[in-house]
Amino acid sequence: MAKVVHKFGGSSLSSAERYQAVAQIVLSHCRAGDCVVVSAAGKTTNTLVKLWQSYQQDDIQGFSDILLQLENHQAELIKALFQAQPQRQLLSQLDTELQVITLHAKQKTLHEAALLAHGELWSARILGCYLTQLGFAARHVDARRLFTLHQGQLLHQQNKRSCAEQLSERVLYVVTGFIASDVANNTVTLGRNGSDYSATLLANYIDASAVSIWTDTQGVFSTDPRKVASAIKYPKICRAQAHLLARLGNPVLHAKTLSPLKHTNIKLQVRSSFDVEATPTEIVKEGYSKAKRFITTFDDLDLIRVDALAQGEVSELSHLIQHSIHQFTTKGEAFLLIPAQSTHRVLKVLSGRANIVESALQGFAIVASSADIAQLQTLAAQLLNEQNVVVRFNHQDKEYALFLTDQAIDSDVLAILHDQLVSKDRELAVVIAGLGNVGEVFVQQCQHQVARLQQQFDVKVVALVRSKKMLFSANGIALNTWQQQWENESNTYSNEELIERIGELDYEHKVVIDITASEAFSDLYPQLINQDCHLISANKYAGTAQSAWYQQLCEQLFERNLYWRYNTSVGAGLPINFALADLQHSGDRITHIDGVFSGTLSWLCSSFDGSQTFSSLVLEAQKMGYTEPDPREDLSGRDMQRKLLILARDIGLTLDLADIELEPLMPQELAQGSWDEFLTRREELDVFYEQQYQSALAQEKVLRYTGSLHVLESGKVKAKVGIAFVDKSSAIANLTPGDNIFVIKSVWYELNPLVLQGPGAGKEVTAAGIHSDLYWLVQMLK
Numbered sequence: 001m002a003k004v005v006h007k008f009g010g011s012s013l014s015s016a017e018r019y020q021a022v023a024q025i026v027l028s029h030c031r032a033g034d035c036v037v038v039s040a041a042g043k044t045t046n047t048l049v050k051l052w053q054s055y056q057q058d059d060i061q062g063f064s065d066i067l068l069q070l071e072n073h074q075a076e077l078i079k080a081l082f083q084a085q086p087q088r089q090l091l092s093q094l095d096t097e098l099q100v101i102t103l104h105a106k107q108k109t110l111h112e113a114a115l116l117a118h119g120e121l122w123s124a125r126i127l128g129c130y131l132t133q134l135g136f137a138a139r140h141v142d143a144r145r146l147f148t149l150h151q152g153q154l155l156h157q158q159n160k161r162s163c164a165e166q167l168s169e170r171v172l173y174v175v176t177g178f179i180a181s182d183v184a185n186n187t188v189t190l191g192r193n194g195s196d197y198s199a200t201l202l203a204n205y206i207d208a209s210a211v212s213i214w215t216d217t218q219g220v221f222s223t224d225p226r227k228v229a230s231a232i233k234y235p236k237i238c239r240a241q242a243h244l245l246a247r248l249g250n251p252v253l254h255a256k257t258l259s260p261l262k263h264t265n266i267k268l269q270v271r272s273s274f275d276v277e278a279t280p281t282e283i284v285k286e287g288y289s290k291a292k293r294f295i296t297t298f299d300d301l302d303l304i305r306v307d308a309l310a311q312g313e314v315s316e317l318s319h320l321i322q323h324s325i326h327q328f329t330t331k332g333e334a335f336l337l338i339p340a341q342s343t344h345r346v347l348k349v350l351s352g353r354a355n356i357v358e359s360a361l362q363g364f365a366i367v368a369s370s371a372d373i374a375q376l377q378t379l380a381a382q383l384l385n386e387q388n389v390v391v392r393f394n395h396q397d398k399e400y401a402l403f404l405t406d407q408a409i410d411s412d413v414l415a416i417l418h419d420q421l422v423s424k425d426r427e428l429a430v431v432i433a434g435l436g437n438v439g440e441v442f443v444q445q446c447q448h449q450v451a452r453l454q455q456q457f458d459v460k461v462v463a464l465v466r467s468k469k470m471l472f473s474a475n476g477i478a479l480n481t482w483q484q485q486w487e488n489e490s491n492t493y494s495n496e497e498l499i500e501r502i503g504e505l506d507y508e509h510k511v512v513i514d515i516t517a518s519e520a521f522s523d524l525y526p527q528l529i530n531q532d533c534h535l536i537s538a539n540k541y542a543g544t545a546q547s548a549w550y551q552q553l554c555e556q557l558f559e560r561n562l563y564w565r566y567n568t569s570v571g572a573g574l575p576i577n578f579a580l581a582d583l584q585h586s587g588d589r590i591t592h593i594d595g596v597f598s599g600t601l602s603w604l605c606s607s608f609d610g611s612q613t614f615s616s617l618v619l620e621a622q623k624m625g626y627t628e629p630d631p632r633e634d635l636s637g638r639d640m641q642r643k644l645l646i647l648a649r650d651i652g653l654t655l656d657l658a659d660i661e662l663e664p665l666m667p668q669e670l671a672q673g674s675w676d677e678f679l680t681r682r683e684e685l686d687v688f689y690e691q692q693y694q695s696a697l698a699q700e701k702v703l704r705y706t707g708s709l710h711v712l713e714s715g716k717v718k719a720k721v722g723i724a725f726v727d728k729s730s731a732i733a734n735l736t737p738g739d740n741i742f743v744i745k746s747v748w749y750e751l752n753p754l755v756l757q758g759p760g761a762g763k764e765v766t767a768a769g770i771h772s773d774l775y776w777l778v779q780m781l782k
């Protein structure tokens with residue numbers, strides 16, 4: 001079973017109560033074989049650093065005072081957590097260690113890293129023994145036996161082997177963070193935030209499935225939640241943004257922490273050990289979360305310009321000062337942002353290659369998607385101007401903008417910036433299924449239409465789905481180059497994956513636009529609704545499914561407050577659903593719907609004059625994108641029957657397809673077999689049509705295919721689609737080929753019916769009709 005690594009920081013272990021809380025988390029979240037990585041308890045590392053400094057300064061009194069402070073803290077923890085025997089043993093071990101430290105100090109043989117290592121060694125031992133006392137099979141492990149470095153580089157292969165050998169039993173391992181050893185067995189430390197790094201390294205070495213960093217914050221926020229109450233906690237951010245935040249000095253994660261996860265599927269989450277129920281922030285792989293917006297503030301930094309930097313030099317400097325250093329290049333010059341108290345050390349190392357450009361800087365960085373950053377920078381500059389904050393230096397990069405100022409960015413200014421630049425956008429993720437005749441035109445039209453909607457809502461097309469492959473990008477697909485992206489990045493998928501990816505989308509709203517003609521795809525609607533998706537359908541299958549299924553779907557949508565729009569499933573782009581809805585909203589009652597509801601059949605019947613065969617016209621209609629993928633769906637009358645059922649349900653009737661009488665416009669036998677087989681028998685269709693055509697002429701009428709739905713006084717419903725011989729002078733006989741006509745009678749439109757007429761099929765009008773649905777969805781969500 002895949003293992004999990006849990007890491008607890010110093011604040012999670014600052015007191016005996018915190019140890020007990022952590023033990024409870026371990027009991028409920030860990031299994032044998034998992035690993036727990038620990039930092040030094042509370043402020044122990046800082047105290048050890050002070051101990052080291054007093055040693056270096058030969059401050060004997062200071063040294064023994066600080067050592068006593070450490071002893072008291074550890075002894076307090078041990079006494080509060082352990083009973084008789086283990087307590088005596090742990091106190092005695094502590095005593096021996098402190099004596100050894102004192103001896104080394106006297107002999108002037110203390111080693112800095114070995115001294116600092118005590119913090120983690122004590123934490124691991126106490127937690128491991130405490131879990132054992134609670135009956136959990138746990139063992140504490142000194143990471144110096146697992147992680148070896150040579151000349152500053154981790155020996156990954158050797159370390160993997162050490163982990164496999166030493167962490168193989170079915171117990172929980174409590175491993176020290178922060179420390180490792182070199183090939184000569186000297187202690188070395190892994191630098192600032194080293195324990196987080198230990199946790200992700202260990203996860204990589206043991207092939208863990210996930211790492212949980214348990215800390216005192218609830219996750220990753222848009223800005224400092226202690227300063228801005230409306231800071232947003234993000235449930236997901238992608239690795240690249242987490243990495244950038246770390247490089248900018250944001251304290252939640254360190255850049256090094258993420259590096260062992262590169263090229264792995266290991267999940268990383270940051271969660272609160274103080275509020276176990278709170279949802280964590282997951283740091284996910286690229287493409288699994290859209291870019292978020294952040295404002296991260298700076299305090300007391302110096303900006304230095306550097307002549308030339310060797311590879312890896314910045315990370316060495318960062319290790320030296322135990323703080324992240326942000327590096328950037330502008331106009332060909334390299335700059336570093338250094339915490340002011342460390343500038344002197346850094347300049348010394350860079351001896352003569354660097355000079356201070358600005359000192360004692362405050363400020364902030366905005367992090368956002370590359371598409372938004374320029375606009376945000378302009379807006380931020382305006383806001384700072386309005387707040388009289390003087391900017392001494394600014395810099396814009398691909399995904400962030402820096403503002404370095406004289407004044408500190410106080411909570412009030414930060415709140416204004418956050419409100420204007422970050423606060424949750426109204427956002428909609430769009431998944432488009434079906435890139436056939438209509439779907440492709442819809443995506444083309446998206447370029448223009450999404451840009452228009454963008455002024456009201458942050459609309460992003462995040463997925464394009466065909467029957468076998470899909471292209472998924474949580475950050476949004478570039479609409480002007482989607483074909484190229486499709487070529488390079490689309491993948492085969494299963495329905496489970498599709499639903500999972502949609503479920504993972506962290507957008508305020510999501511919509512799935514179904515432009516397939518697939519019943520199987522419509523079967524996914526309940527699962528899509530469970531993932532909180534609104535629906536837009538050109539596909540008619542769900543709207544004409546069995547009543548029980550259909551009703552349940554409507555209830556499911558209602559319960560989740562989701563919308564379903566399907567304007568184009570009847571009459572393509574014609575606003576027939578709007579007309580019916582408006583009549584009913586105004587209190588009217590619809591009694592009759594008559595007309596021609598198939599673009600294909602309208603075009604075929606109006607175009608046929610005997611000069612070419614009927615079947616060749618069918619092929620022409622197919623080419624023009626009028627027909628269903630299999631035109632027999634139109635010729636059989638089934639497509640029109642579906643449309644009439646959708647209208648019937650729209651006016652509140654509970655009908656099924658079987659309640660609508662159907663007369664096909666083709667011989668029944670041709671319904672069987674493949675489309676290719678049909679083509680070999682197309683003459684049978686021609687003979688059938690010719691006969692019907694001649695019969696109509698014999699009566700001085702014309703052949704049309706019509707539908708009708710009548711709600712009788714009794715409340716009974718008569719509905720039919722089929723062949724009709726109509727007067728040559730009638731509106732139906734004189735339709736423009738391809739037009740639909742809807743003749744609606746109601747209580748108020750009884751003698752003089754309401755008539756709606758226009759193109760009833762075609763790629764452009766249908767795609768535009770789907771955009772109308774998207775537009776109205778956005779209006780409803782606003």
Ligand SMILES: NC(=O)C1=CN([C@@H]2O[C@H](COP(=O)(O)OP(=O)(O)OC[C@H]3O[C@@H](n4cnc5c(N)ncnc54)[C@H](OP(=O)(O)O)[C@@H]3O)[C@@H](O)[C@H]2O)C=CC1
Pocket residue numbers: 433434435436437438439465466467468469515516517518520521538539540568569570572599625626627628629760761762763766
């Ligand atoms: N044509 C018109 O004038 C009108 C059409 N409509 C409706 O629009 C819909 C689309 O019609 P049209 O564009 O002509 O159809 P096409 O056959 O040209 O395109 C269908 C698309 O759906 C994809 N698809 C099929 N099955 C699945 C599946 N299970 N999952 C994901 N994608 C799938 C196909 O994938 P692949 O590319 O891999 O084959 C294809 O891209 C139909 O429901 C139709 O009734 C509505 C009003 C008017």
Ligand SMILES: N[C@@H](CC=O)C(=O)O
Pocket residue numbers: 568569570571572597598599600601626627628634639760761762
């Ligand atoms: N095949 C259909 C397309 C629209 O739904 C038609 O011809 O009307």
